[in-house]
Amino acid sequence: MSSKTFTRAEVAKHNTEDSLWFVVDSKVYDVTDFVDAHPGGESVLRQVAGRDATVDFYNLHRHEVLAKYADLCVGTVEGEKPQVITPRPGDLSTVPYAEPLWLTPAYKSPYYNDSHRRMQKAMRVFTDTYVTPEAQARELDGKYISQELVDRMSKVGLLHMRLGPGKHLHGVELMDGAVRGEEFDYFHDLITAQEGVRANARGFQDGALAGMVIGLPCVMHYMKDERRRKAIMDEVLGGKKYMCLAITEAFAGSDVAGLRTTATKTADGKHYVVNGTKKWITNGVFCDYFVTGVRTDKGLSVLLIERGEGVETKAIKTSYSPAAGTAYITFDNVKVPAENLLGEENKGIYVILSNFNHERWTMACATIRQCRTVVEECLKWSHQRLVFGKRLIEQPVIRQKLAKMIALVEANQSWLETITYQMCHMPYKQQAQHLGGPIGLLKMSATRAAHEVADEAVQIFGGRGITQSGMGRVVEMFHRTYKFDAILGGAEEVLADLGVRQAMRQMPNAKL
Ligand code: HEM
Structure with a gap:
């Protein structure tokens, strides 16, 4: 910015055909040559x-x-000095409720320590600096994530971190040394998920290797050949190869037991031959590896299939951006080595289910954070928008809507943190037993809240809430895409039912 200063009287003289100046927040703008280009x-x-x-x-x-x-x-x-805050990369917002309470001055939390705070800061700087600019560009042009960003994410350990805590992080320096892999717990994981989605680009968010996040754990936990497992993990976490999870089909979505893709063993037992289709596979269009749910002779199995002869992917046009690489996949007589079986034959359901809790929990983290961003957008907009001669926030009806949105976000964040604390203190097996139901209900609660938040936000923004550029662009994006989280990883209704059924298993013989 130029260091020149002008009096208001000097600015006032530039009101002619040949010179057009004005002041915005104490800064002087010369728009003489911009008038024709002004949208x-x-x-x-x-x-x-x-x-x-x-x-x-x-x-x-x-x-x-x-x-x-x-x-x-x-x-x-x-x-004069500019009054409006210009956030720098990494800055926390000072708008009320724009940050979770643990990041708000004067509030305390029993859950977060210095290591979590270092992670939050590093993730925020990384997202603001590298992810958001690319995410916004890809949302517009629909292209896939750049190799440059993938390499960058891999280098700081972001790909590793997104699989959750575990041995794969040991010895890995995270976020340029902000946190050691050994100290990474589910609160670091929560922070990673919540900071990442601040890029406000739901299609790109999935395009940023979400398929790897849900596919690679199956290889990590269930591939028997250790040497091969390590080689594949290194390729994928190194950002050299891309992986996705291919379970859903046109025939079966949440109803995993209804899958029809078949895998038949060859007579010599060395291969499976896979035939069938998959639908809505996130990242499928640009993936090299497909962790695929198949029907074997006596049940479900999971195979790692490499792109090659007989594998075809084509893009599906969904309501979020093509940057996600959502695919329809056909497998025609695809020969897969028998050692690519993940887990036991006919017991693939355990492989698939083992991953669900972490996936659903991550989706809850993300949805709750996105709702919070929408609350911030609505607070700012109602504070600055003048209509009917006063600010929008002065209308009681708007304050009612904001109150409801804030309450939903804060309630869900608190529940999320309570569950996350249990995850930190329960072995993985116990988590499946005690937390599957609550995590399902939490995800359901988060996406039901998203439904309310999206709806109220559009009402507050009016026409701008349904316009892809300008003031309402974040709200428009959220309203168009929040349904992805209400469906992917288990539909709301399925998870609600799971939560209650799991509770009923613990039901004592209690009477009114
Ligand atoms: C440095 C000064 C300005 C710049 C760089 C600028 C730039 C823009 C841009 C990029 C848009 C497209 C919408 C968006 O992306 O938000 C826009 C729209 C618009 N601008 Fe400006 N503008 C400036 C000042 C002004 C001022 C001072 C006024 C009015 C007094 C004005 C009136 C409008 C109107 C009416 C629209 C259309 C809004 C809509 O579609 O909702 N602009 N401007």
Whole structure:
């Protein structure tokens, strides 16, 4: 920004055909050569020529517009300083409820220590600096994640971290040394998930190797040949090869037992021959490995299938961006080595189920954080938007909506943290027994809340809430995409039922 200063009287002189200046938040803008390019047209700019246009500007634009057009700024008003906060990469928001309570000054939490705080800071800087700019660009052009970002994520251990705590992290320096792999627990995991989704790009979010997050654990826990397992883990965590989980079919979604893709053993027992289809496979379009649910002679099995002869993928157009690489897959007589069987033959259901809790919990982390971002957007918008002669926030009906949204977000975050604490203190096997139901209910609660939050947010933003650019772009994206989390990883209704059925297994002979 230029260091020049001007008096308001000097700015006022630039209100002619040949020179058009105005002030926004103490900064002086010369838009003489910009009027033809201004998306809002020329006339509106002429109306504020020579004047302070701060109120008009923020009634119509996001603050980030000023950063994008920073070269229009020719200086500041003498003796004045900009009042509007310009966040730097890594900054916490000071808007009420924009951050979870543990990151809000004056609040305490029993769950987070210094190591968690270091992780949060490092993740925020990384997301703001590298992920958000690419995520926003990919949402627009629909291309897949760049190898450059994958390499960067791999280098700081982000791909490793997304599998959750465990031995695969031991000896790994995370986020350039912010945290040691050995100290990584489920609260670090929660932070990783919640910070990552601040890029506000739901399609890209899945495109950023979500398939690996749910596919690779099956290899990590169930591939028998240790040498091969290590080689594949290194390739995938090194960002050299991409992996996805291919379970759902046109025939069966949440009803995993209804899968129809078959795997038949060859007479010599050395191979399986796979035939069938898969649908809605996240990242499938650009993956090298497919962790695939198949029907073998006496039940379900899981095979690691490499892209090759007989494997075809084509993109499915969904309501989020093509950056996710969502695929329809066909397997036609695909020959798969028998050692690519993950877990036991006909017992694949255990392989599939073993992963579900962590996947669902991660989705709850993400959804709750996205709801919070939408709350922040709504608080800012209702605070700056002038309508019917006053700020939107002065309408009681708007405050009612905000209160409901805030309460939903805070309640879900608290429940999430309580469950996360149990995850930190329960062996994995016990988690499956005691936490499968609560995690299912938590995910259901998070996506039901998302439904309410998305709906109210669009009402608050009006037409902008259904417009993909400008003020309401975050709300529009959320409203268009929150359903992915209500369906993927187990539909709301299936998880609600699971939660209650699991509780009923513990039901004593208690009477009213
Ligand atoms: C440095 C100054 C300005 C820049 C760089 C700028 C840039 C933009 C951009 C990029 C848009 C597209 C929408 C968006 O992305 O948010 C836009 C829309 C618009 N601008 Fe500006 N603008 C400036 C100042 C102003 C001022 C002072 C006014 C009015 C007094 C104005 C009136 C409008 C209007 C009416 C729209 C259309 C809004 C809508 O579609 O909802 N702009 N401007």
